[in-house]
Amino acid sequence: MTAILIDNAAGIFTGLPGVAMRAAGQIRIRDGVIVEIGALEPQPGEQRLDAQGGVIYPGLVSTHHHLFQSVLKGVRSGIDLPLAGWLRAVPYRFWSKFDEEALAVAARIGLAELLLSGTTTVADHHYLFSDTFGFDPAQVIFEVARSLGIRLVFCRGGGTTARHVDTDRFAAMPVETLDRMLQSVEACAQRFHDASPNGLSRVALAPTTPTWSLDPGELREVIAAARRMGVRLHSHLSETADYVDFCLSVHGKRPVHWLADHGWLGEDVWFAHLVHLDDDEVRILASTGTGMAHCPQSNCRLGSGVAPADAMARLGGAVSLGVDGAASNEAADMLCEMHSAWHTHRAMKGAGAVTAEDVVHWATAGGARVLGMPHVGTLAPGQQADIAIFKLDDVRHFGMHDPLIAPVTCGGSAKLRYLLVGGRIVVADGTIPGLDLQKLKSDAARVVTRLAA
Numbered sequence: 001m002t003a004i005l006i007d008n009a010a011g012i013f014t015g016l017p018g019v020a021m022r023a024a025g026q027i028r029i030r031d032g033v034i035v036e037i038g039a040l041e042p043q044p045g046e047q048r049l050d051a052q053g054g055v056i057y058p059g060l061v062s063t064h065h066h067l068f069q070s071v072l073k074g075v076r077s078g079i080d081l082p083l084a085g086w087l088r089a090v091p092y093r094f095w096s097k098f099d100e101e102a103l104a105v106a107a108r109i110g111l112a113e114l115l116l117s118g119t120t121t122v123a124d125h126h127y128l129f130s131d132t133f134g135f136d137p138a139q140v141i142f143e144v145a146r147s148l149g150i151r152l153v154f155c156r157g158g159g160t161t162a163r164h165v166d167t168d169r170f171a172a173m174p175v176e177t178l179d180r181m182l183q184s185v186e187a188c189a190q191r192f193h194d195a196s197p198n199g200l201s202r203v204a205l206a207p208t209t210p211t212w213s214l215d216p217g218e219l220r221e222v223i224a225a226a227r228r229m230g231v232r233l234h235s236h237l238s239e240t241a242d243y244v245d246f247c248l249s250v251h252g253k254r255p256v257h258w259l260a261d262h263g264w265l266g267e268d269v270w271f272a273h274l275v276h277l278d279d280d281e282v283r284i285l286a287s288t289g290t291g292m293a294h295c296p297q298s299n300c301r302l303g304s305g306v307a308p309a310d311a312m313a314r315l316g317g318a319v320s321l322g323v324d325g326a327a328s329n330e331a332a333d334m335l336c337e338m339h340s341a342w343h344t345h346r347a348m349k350g351a352g353a354v355t356a357e358d359v360v361h362w363a364t365a366g367g368a369r370v371l372g373m374p375h376v377g378t379l380a381p382g383q384q385a386d387i388a389i390f391k392l393d394d395v396r397h398f399g400m401h402d403p404l405i406a407p408v409t410c411g412g413s414a415k416l417r418y419l420l421v422g423g424r425i426v427v428a429d430g431t432i433p434g435l436d437l438q439k440l441k442s443d444a445a446r447v448v449t450r451l452a453a
């Protein structure tokens with residue numbers, strides 16, 4: 001049995017809403033599970049983790065990412081373009097150049113960034129599946145995640161139709177038949193999906209977007225297949241006004257109303273972005289428990305707008321945060337994401353729009369709700385010991401009256417004293433044991449040179 005006592009913290013955020021967010025004292029862990037929080041005395045045989053006056057958060061949960069893009073940061077030709085032009089200039093331009101090494105290096109960069117910002121669970125939306133690849137992307141990404149000890153929800157994307165790209169300079173985005181996609185997802189789920197509380201790997205069915213990656217006649221079959229397999233459904237929706245214009249002109253309805261007609265809503269469904277929603281769509285998403293992966297930094301970077309996450313949260317909706325791919329958000333850092341969420345909603349709607357506690361709730365319990373992982377995202381007896389202990393020893397943290405909110409409000413990125421996944425230490429003193437960052441840096445440079453050639 002492993003026995004751990006986390007001691008000496010300045011305070012604890014639990015991830016729970018309202019006044020239950022704040023706690024104090026020590027945290028006792030047995031065999032990877034939290035057993036007590038409060039004023040606790042050390043017991044014989046316990047390993048003591050000294051928080052050194054830092055603050056404790058639940059391990060953060062990022063609900064939307066594209067790990068392969070971690071070697072496509074800051075591509076000059078796409079840096080100032082909105083979504084459609086950026087898709088052509090970056091992911092569409094480079095996808096066919098990926099080999100197994102490029103994907104593994106990208107996944108290692110992205111997951112290391114997330115771990116070092118306190119993230120213990122990540123949903124990766126991977127949509128590149130092609131016969132031209134001599135490797136299985138799921139296997140590559142799960143293997144990297146396992147080596148780093150992070151929880152991974154692999155969202156198996158792709159499509160049966162490709163969005164029109166008005167140039168022949170790039171290889172067309174790969175497509176497959178619906179049967180083949182569903183068989184592949186089922187095989188992936190049988191191999192990797194582990195729904196147990198301490199499981200590190202899960203699978204979701206995740207066509208890239210219902211608007212442009214599937215035939216409308218396939219939508220009902222897709223949601224039925226996800227439910228039959230016992231996995232969640234994920235996709236992109238309403239990131240830009242293009243989605244709304246397309247659905248209105250082709251289907252005569254706004255995107256959420258159109259998807260409601262096809263049964264694509266529910267507690268087992270979540271969408272990335274959801275920037276362009278009207279009040280009725282927000283109400284429908286909240287009342288059906290359909291999740292939002294709010295990606296404020298990517299939405300700011302691409303000039304897409306600000307999702308009504310605050311309005312959806314006020315209605316009891318399932319709101320979470322995601323970093324999105326590094327090709328449209330060069331900081332795959334959940335602390336930066338919380339800081340941006342806290343700022344952007346206040347800038348647009350006033351200081352009462354969100355609190356620091358709200359964005360911590362979205363980044364923790366909200367993410368766990370959206371991913372259907374109730375045993376992570378909050379700190380309470382019986383929960384998995386997914387715990388981030390932030391040091392507040394940077395000069396930017398000096399002078400704080402309320403140190404608990406410092407990782408959100410001070411900006412930058414607070415360093416980790418420890419990060420635990422199921423009670424296992426995956427970051428200690430700001431470093432990932434066993435990960436050679438210098439080697440990763442040179443691997444990344446080599447991959448970038450090859451992709452850019």
Ligand SMILES: [Zn+2]
Binds near residue numbers: 064066272
């Ligand atoms: Zn995305």
